[in-house]
Amino acid sequence: MALASTKRVRIYDVAQAAGVSIATASKALNDTGRMTEETRSRVKAAANSLGFRPNAMARALIQRRTFTVGLLTNDTYGRFTLPLMAGVSxxxxxxxxxxxxxxxxxxxxxxxxxxxxMLDKQVDGIIASGKRIDRRLPVDLSQLDIPVVYAFTDGPEDAVTLVSDDYQGSMQAMQWLRELGRSRIVHVTGPQTFASVGERARAYHAVQGGDGLVMHGSWSEAWGHEAVARLWARKGDTPDAIFCGNDQIARGVVDALRERGLDVPGDVSVIGFDNWEIVAAATRPPLTTVDMNLKELGREAGRLVLALAEGKAVEPGVRKLPCQLVVRESCGGGLRS
Amino acid sequence: MALASTKRVRIYDVAQAAGVSIATASKALNDTGRMTEETRSRVKAAANSLGFRPNAMARALIQRRTFTVGLLTNDTYGRFTLPLMAGVSxxxxxxxxxxxxxxxxxxxxxxxxxxxxMLDKQVDGIIASGKRIDRRLPVDLSQLDIPVVYAFTDGPEDAVTLVSDDYQGSMQAMQWLRELGRSRIVHVTGPQTFASVGERARAYHAVQGGDGLVMHGSWSEAWGHEAVARLWARKGDTPDAIFCGNDQIARGVVDALRERGLDVPGDVSVIGFDNWEIVAAATRPPLTTVDMNLKELGREAGRLVLALAEGKAVEPGVRKLPCQLVVRESCGGGLRS
Incomplete structure (x- = not known):
């Protein structure tokens, strides 16, 4: 870069002169971060005596200091956190x-x-993340001096919170089944205690009507098998489509249908939720499923925490980010335009 | 704690007086960490003038300073990193x-x-981790001033490196099949380019003899299906046991056998590798499989990086940590004692 060859005084020189790290020097000059007033004054004095020009700050901030964001999660299994972290990064x-x-x-x-x-290491912001959108992390972050963004977990009322739009994603799934001519659609999903289960069921009923059938169970393949056994043991019409609450349930449903000699999607269309690649792609036939776009949610969380760290205004409240239907082979119908 | 109520001068007080963080104060007094000589002298002067007693150091180090370890990984999928991280934590x-x-x-x-x-934030050590034991991370950590431990990735020759013992784990699997009376055992595994594939095949041949059959393919369910199709299309004896290179292959093998009307484990025993709970437990019947004990590997990496950070001697070289056979239902035989 051209800049590197000039004799301009850099934030590095200021940091050296003041005996602090580059990050600390940046923060001292920017009036951010946690440090003693003595340190801040010492850095400012060094900047003055060296003739460090404030209008080099913007470049210096980006090129020279170590900006870090902490990501807290209670999702040890990592299914939701890892794509989110990839997006943030x-x-x-x-x-x-x-x-x-x-x-x-x-x-x-x-x-x-x-x-x-994280505070001791002076991270510039924190993203709090979890494995469900209706539970808080077991720690109060509302009084910290650094910005906090909540992503895929419940946040305080005046916080910036990002969640996936389960209702919109489920509407896409249900409308896709309707467009394919399916009418006897059943919803096989997870435990009623999850807010996302309620949102998905609400969309199901909005399309299927109030007398549609919602079956609650665990988030497992075994529940998918059991639900099919129950549905085909009933008197009356069997479903021509099953909208599942996650991909593991859908995997169990597809296997159970095939083992009954039913064709997916010829006899029954099946849709999953999560687009958990390793499950969705290995199902025979591969699953059409709703992707929560967690990577994009992570990107947005990164954008917002950075904006807050730079002192920009960000409107608080809950932002619902759209899901996207990923069409494979378990519903019939072609590739979605 | 009793300590907290005494009027003893704490590292906290030294840090305050010197205008540095607790971590920096600890490191300054301990002659570790990266800082200017001016900072180190300032901390020591503050400690002297306050009467901070060196023999309180050991307690102070543990109780007051923020010790951090950085974990680097290229395993974005997280299957290997997350249990390892859980163990380290x-x-x-x-x-x-x-x-x-x-x-x-x-x-x-x-x-x-x-x-x-990580260096700028003065982590006390780094654990480098990956998704296979025969590849290095794309960064040279050998010249850092802080201790580095390599876990489930390839490290430099004079480094401390921890890997799972694929040979020993595979021997356990093969001997288990032999004890159950299986003799026509086939090994269906991943690509030949993986060192772990070579180790597992070596154990297979040690038990089965040189003319045993090793079939290489991808790490997928689809390969499990294809391998069974090939094996049952051949003339001559069919296998009475299949030792698989990972749980996804084993899942495909078990499904393919069931769809041919064969009973697992009655007609054919199947063993997986990885003990990836979500796959192994959902397979019908649930998979007997080799667990690489990555959590224990993480614990050991944590122990060693801490020992190095405390200045203790740790013998360099590659340490192979034992795997463990987890017995479920896909082989027959009872619970292992």
Whole structure:
């Protein structure tokens, strides 16, 4: 870069002169971060005496300092956290920002240790993330001096919170089944205690009508098998489509239907939820399923925490990000335009 | 604790007086960490003038400072990294140590950014981790001033490296099949380019003899289906046991056998590898499989990086940690004692 060959005083020189790290020097000059007033004054004095020009700040911030964001999660299994983290990283790495992930399980003591470590290491912001959108992490982040964004977990009322739009995603799935001419659609899903289960069922009923059938069970293949056994043991019409609450249930449903000699999608269309590649792609036939776009949700969380760290205004409240139907072979119908 | 109520001068007070963080104060007094000589002298002067007693150091180090370990991984899918991270965290959290995970993909530029961030934040050690034991991360950590431990990835010759013992784990699987009276055992596994595939095949041949059949393909359910189709299309004896290179292959093998009307384990015993709970437990019947004990491997990595950070001697070289056979229902035989 042209800049590197000039004799311009850099933030690096200021940091050296003041005996602090580049990150600390940046924060001192920017009036952000946690440090003693003595340190801040010392850095400013060094900047003055060296003739460090404030209008080099913007470039310096991006090129020289180590910006870090902490990502807290209780999703130790990682199915939701890892795509989210990939999105956060992709978004921030161009700004030279590193993402540190700490796994806190559901343990308040562990959460406190990790949050303290992040504060002590002066991360520039925290993204709090979980495995369901209606549960809070076991730690109160509302009083921190650094920005916090909540992603795929419940946040305080005045916070910036990002969740997937389960209702919209489920509407896409249901409308897709309707467009394919399916009318006897059943919804086989997870436990009623999940807010996302309620949202998905609400969309199901909006399309199928109030007398549609919602069956609750565990988030497992075994429940998919059991639900098919129950449905085909009843008197009367059998379903021509099953909208499942996750891909594991859908996998069980597809296997159970095939083992009854029924053709998927010829006799019954099946849709999953999550687009968990390793399950959805290995199902025979591969699953059409709703993708929550967690990577994009992570990117948005990265954008927002960075904006907050830079002092920009961000409207608080819950933002619902759209899901997307990923069409494979379990419903019939062609590739979606 | 009794300590908290005494008027003893704490590291906290020294840090306050010197205008540095607790971590920096600890490191300054301990002659570790990266900082200017001016900072180190300032901390020591503050400690002297306050009457901070060196023999309180050991307690102070544990109780007051923020010890952090960075975990680098290119396993973005997370199947291997997450249990490893859980083990590292479990081991270190009792010492008040936080673990920061950074995902570097296979991108050298990304790796450099994250390593620089970790150094800038003065982590006390780094654990480098990957998704296979015969590949290096795209970053050279051999010249760092802080300790580095390699876990489930290839490390430099003079480094401390931890890997799972694929040979021993595979011997357990093969001997288990033999004890159950199986003799026509076939090995259906992943690509030949993986060192772990070679180790597992070596154990297979040690038990089955040189003329045993090893079939290489992808790490997928689809390959399990195809391998069964090929085996049952051949002339001559069909296998009475299939030792699979991972749980996904085993899942495909079990499904394919059932669809041919064969009973697992009555007609054919099947063993997987990885003990990937979500696959192994959902297979019908649930898979007997080899667990690489990655959580224990993580614990050991945590123990060793902490020992190195505390200045203790640790013998360099590759340590192979034992795998363990987890017995479910796909082989027959009872619970293992």
């Amino acid at each position: 992709e978004q921030l790495v161009d700004h030279g920002v590193s993402v540190f992930l700490c796994s806190i399980e559901d343990d308040p003591a562990l959460a406190k240790i990790h949050v303290d470590a | 479990e081991q270190l959290v009792d010492h008040g140590v936080s673990v920061f995970l950074c995902s570097i993909e296979d991108d050298p530029a990304l790796a450099k950014i994250h390593v620089d961030a």
